Amino acid sequence: xxxxxxxxxxxxxxxxxxxxxxxxxxxxxxxxxxxxxxxxxxxxxxxxxxxxxxxxxxxxxxxxxxxxxxxxxxxxxxxxxxxxxxxxxxxxxxxxxxxxxxxxxxxxxxxxxxxxxxxxxxxxxxxxxxxxxxxxxxxxxxxxxxxxxxxxxxxxxxxxxxxxxxxxxxxxxxxxxxxxxxxxxxxxxxxxxxxxxxxxxxxxxxxxxxxxxxxxxxxxxxxxxxxxxxxxxxxxxxxxxxxxxxxxxxxxxxxxxxxxxxx
Amino acid sequence: xxxxxxxxxxxxxxxxxxxxxxxxxxxxxxxxxxxxxxxxxxxxxxxxxxxxxxxxxxxxxxxxxxxxxxxxxxxxxxxxxxxxxxxxxxxxxxxxxxxxxxxxxxxxxxxxxxxxxxxxxxxxxxxxxxxxxxxxxxxxxxxxxxxxxxxxxxxxxxxxxxxxxxxxxxxxxxxxxxxxxxxxxxxxxxxxxxxxxxxxxxxxxxxxxxxxxxxxxxxxxxxxxxxxxxxxxxxxxxxxxxxxxxxxxxxxxxxxxxxxxxxxxxxxxxxxxxxxxxxxxxxxxxxxxxxxxxxxx
Numbered sequence: 001x002x003x004x005x006x007x008x009x010x011x012x013x014x015x016x017x018x019x020x021x022x023x024x025x026x027x028x029x030x031x032x033x034x035x036x037x038x039x040x041x042x043x044x045x046x047x048x049x050x051x052x053x054x055x056x057x058x059x060x061x062x063x064x065x066x067x068x069x070x071x072x073x074x075x076x077x078x079x080x081x082x083x084x085x086x087x088x089x090x091x092x093x094x095x096x097x098x099x100x101x102x103x104x105x106x107x108x109x110x111x112x113x114x115x116x117x118x119x120x121x122x123x124x125x126x127x128x129x130x131x132x133x134x135x136x137x138x139x140x141x142x143x144x145x146x147x148x149x150x151x152x153x154x155x156x157x158x159x160x161x162x163x164x165x166x167x168x169x170x171x172x173x174x175x176x177x178x179x180x181x182x183x184x185x186x187x188x189x190x191x192x193x194x195x196x197x198x199x200x201x202x203x204x205x206x207x208x209x210x211x212x213x214x215x216x217x218x219x220x221x222x223x224x225x226x227x228x229x230x231x232x233x234x235x236x237x238x239x240x241x242x243x244x245x246x247x248x249x250x251x252x253x254x255x256x257x258x259x260x261x262x263x
Numbered sequence: 264x265x266x267x268x269x270x271x272x273x274x275x276x277x278x279x280x281x282x283x284x285x286x287x288x289x290x291x292x293x294x295x296x297x298x299x300x301x302x303x304x305x306x307x308x309x310x311x312x313x314x315x316x317x318x319x320x321x322x323x324x325x326x327x328x329x330x331x332x333x334x335x336x337x338x339x340x341x342x343x344x345x346x347x348x349x350x351x352x353x354x355x356x357x358x359x360x361x362x363x364x365x366x367x368x369x370x371x372x373x374x375x376x377x378x379x380x381x382x383x384x385x386x387x388x389x390x391x392x393x394x395x396x397x398x399x400x401x402x403x404x405x406x407x408x409x410x411x412x413x414x415x416x417x418x419x420x421x422x423x424x425x426x427x428x429x430x431x432x433x434x435x436x437x438x439x440x441x442x443x444x445x446x447x448x449x450x451x452x453x454x455x456x457x458x459x460x461x462x463x464x465x466x467x468x469x470x471x472x473x474x475x476x477x478x479x480x481x482x483x484x485x486x487x488x489x490x491x492x493x494x495x496x497x498x499x500x501x502x503x504x505x506x507x508x509x510x511x512x513x514x515x516x517x518x519x520x521x522x523x524x525x526x527x528x529x530x531x532x533x534x535x536x537x538x539x540x541x542x543x544x545x546x547x548x549x550x551x552x553x554x555x556x557x558x559x560x
Contacts, residue, residue: 024356060449086451098446100439111439115451159450 013038013167013198014059019068021058027066028054030222036167037215041189041199043230045206046219052202053095055219056169059200060092061085072167086115089166093156095175095202101145105155108144109136112162125162132191133158150181157188161197168192170201174208186212210234267525273404274521280410281521282514283417284479288472288490289497289509290421291465297441297504298461301351301362307491308370309466313339313473314482315377318388328389328474329416335474336467343466347459370487377484388477395478413475420471421510424464428506437461441504500540502553511551 012035019032028051036042044052057063059070061082070077072088080088091112099108109129113122130137135154139147144155153173160168170189174182182205189212192199203209210216216233218226226239233239292306303309313335320331346369354361389395394408428434439447440457448454476482476490497516501508519539520532527535544550 062445062448081453082448083451083453086449092449094445094449098443098449100442100446102442103438107435111435111450114436114439 011038012036013073014200015069015071016055016059017069019055019058019070020066021054021063022066023063028222029058029065031068032219032222033224034217034227036198036200038166038198039193039196040215041193041201041213041230042215042217043206043209043213044200044202044217044219045204045209045233046225048204049221050219051222052219053171054222056092056171056200056202059085060090060169062092083115086163089163090169091160091163091165091167092169093153093160093171093173095171097152098156099144099152099159101143103144104141105136105144105147106140108155109159109162112159115163122162125164129158129161132161132195133188148181149176150178150184153177153181153185154188157185157192161192161195165197167198167200170199172202172204174203174205182208207234267403269403270525271522272402273406274525275518276401277404277406277410278518278521279514280406280414281479282517283414283421283510284410284472284475285493285497285517286510286513287417287420287468288476289494289501289513290424290506291468291472292494293498293501293504293506293509295462295465296498297506298437299351299362299458300359301354301366301462302359302495303366303462303465304363304491304495305346305366305369305373306465306469306494307487307489308373309339309343309469310473310476310490310494311482311484311487312342312373312377313470314388314477315381315473315484316470317474317477318381318386321388328392328478329412332471332474335470339470340463340467343463344459346466347462351462352455352458370491374484374487381484383483383485385481385483386477387481388474392478407479409475409478413479416471416475420468421506424468424506427464433457433460496537496540500543500550502550505550505552508550508552 014034014036016032016034019029019034020027022028030051032051032055034044034055044055046052054063058065059072059077061077061080061084065078072090075088077085077088077090100111103111106126109126110122113125116122133154135147135151136158139151144152147155173185173189177185186208189199189201193214201209201213210230210233213230216226216228216230217224218233218239226233226236228236288306288310291309292303295301295303316335316338317328317331320326320334321328326334350365350369351362354365387395389409392409394412396407398405398407399411400406428438436447436452436457439450439452440454444454447457493516497512498509500515501510501512516536519536523532523535
């Protein structure tokens with residue numbers, strides 16, 4: 001059984017229903033319905049201003065939802081602080097560089113386990129993420145700000161795994177990276193999935209993001225327009241024209257993607 | 264022009280000592296900006312409040328002004344936390360700009376209350392203390408022991424602050440919040456708690472700075488206007504948010520002021536400093552140790 005098929009059979013780890021949220025006066029999210037199956041890499045694509053990053057901010061507790069529901073493994077997320085949501089097993093790697101540039105690489109990664117008091121556990125986890133991301137060991141004592149963009153992203157990924165989370169939120173991990181580094185970063189996303197993590201990723205680079213994912217979600221104007229397997233989203237002619245610069249070929253969707261008409 | 268090197272060397276030493284005291288006062292200001300994006304223009308008034316608290320303890324409890332810090336610093340720490348929770352935390356948008364207005368209002372209220380309680384007569388701390396009245400000679404200049412003791416106090420407290428920042432879990436949380444507030448939240452740091460404690464630390468350092476300030480010169484409730492302009496100049500020159508920068512800039516400012524005062528006149532001391540400040544900022548807009556790039560949010 002393929003990866004996508006296995007993930008599709010899993011129950012939703014994260015479920016958003018009729019979610020409304022925004023900054024200041026207006027709503028950015030206007031009734032978002034979204035499910036993230038356990039063990040999947042779900043990629044959210046869409047034009048600028050669609051509300052993709054806002055979804056992640058609500059899930060991680062940085063932004064309060066105004067209406068709707070958000071449940072993680074059956075437990076509501078709404079009204080919880082970022083710290084409580086972290087404790088539930090959700091970590092976010094934000095879009096605009098989340099390292100502390102004047103701290104060393106190893107201190108940055110160690111800060112990922114800030115909420116853990118057990119030093120032995122922290123060191124065990126450190127060893128594990130150093131095995132997964134060798135740059136953490138190789139550049140351990142260098143200031144994080146001195147690393148290249150791709151290396152910084154690796155360190156951010158490593159830090160996000162220090163709490164052994166169930167769900168990793170990645171906000172535009174490809175931002176500012178050259179194509180070769182992008183490939184490496186997306187390989188690491190797949191590595192996360194293979195180590196048992198569920199990933200919800202927002203990607204501006206829609207084709208690359210969807211190709212590295214098991215599931216795809218297309219958002220527009222604060223609503224979900226399309227959900228399905230990543231291959232289905234890539235092959236959908238309407239979406240291809242709208243967001244991907246032309247329909248993709250070469251994928252074989254097992255079932256048609258669900259198109260949701262805007263309200 | 265004939266330069267008197269004895270006088271100049273004495274002015275430099277005095278500038279270093281007094282610079283240490285200013286570093287103590289400015290450290291809270293730069294710390295709160297670094298962590299919270301707040302420009303606390305009440306820092307000058309809080310320094311004066313600290314000085315008056317030491318004055319009250321000295322006058323009524325007859326406790327030495329250095330020992331008075333055991334009472335005033337914890338009290339000011341609590342006052343700082345309360346101010347943060349009541350007036351700074353509610354500022355969710357355009358925090359830097361609004362913080363100037365809010366903290367200026369706090370400064371005016373503090374000034375008004377102090378004027379009511381202590382009147383507007385000038386006072387000085389430790390009028391009967393031997394270290395305020397006796398001096399030792401450096402080069403051709405007599406320097407009061409209070410300057411040396413004030414400098415030692417500043418060095419001890421700033422070393423303690425350094426250890427807090429670089430050797431404790433809270434210090435890691437504080438530095439993480441300075442560098443990237445959003446990322447700090449996302450790894451589980453309670454940035455609001457960090458902010459309140461940081462503001463409290465800044466205000467308690469103002470208490471210590473206020474004691475040293477009030478023992479080296481006379482002051483009244485309105486002394487904060489002159490003080491805050493100097494403190495702001497120091498943290499801008501040092502680099503907004505940089506503690507080490509504030510220390511270097513404090514000593515630079517006071518050495519320039521003192522040397523200019525003995526070479527020309529005290530009137531020119533402030534002018535020369537601000538001219539040099541402008542020149543430094545033209546060459547290095549981020550100040551001595553400020554970050555060149557915009558702060559990440």
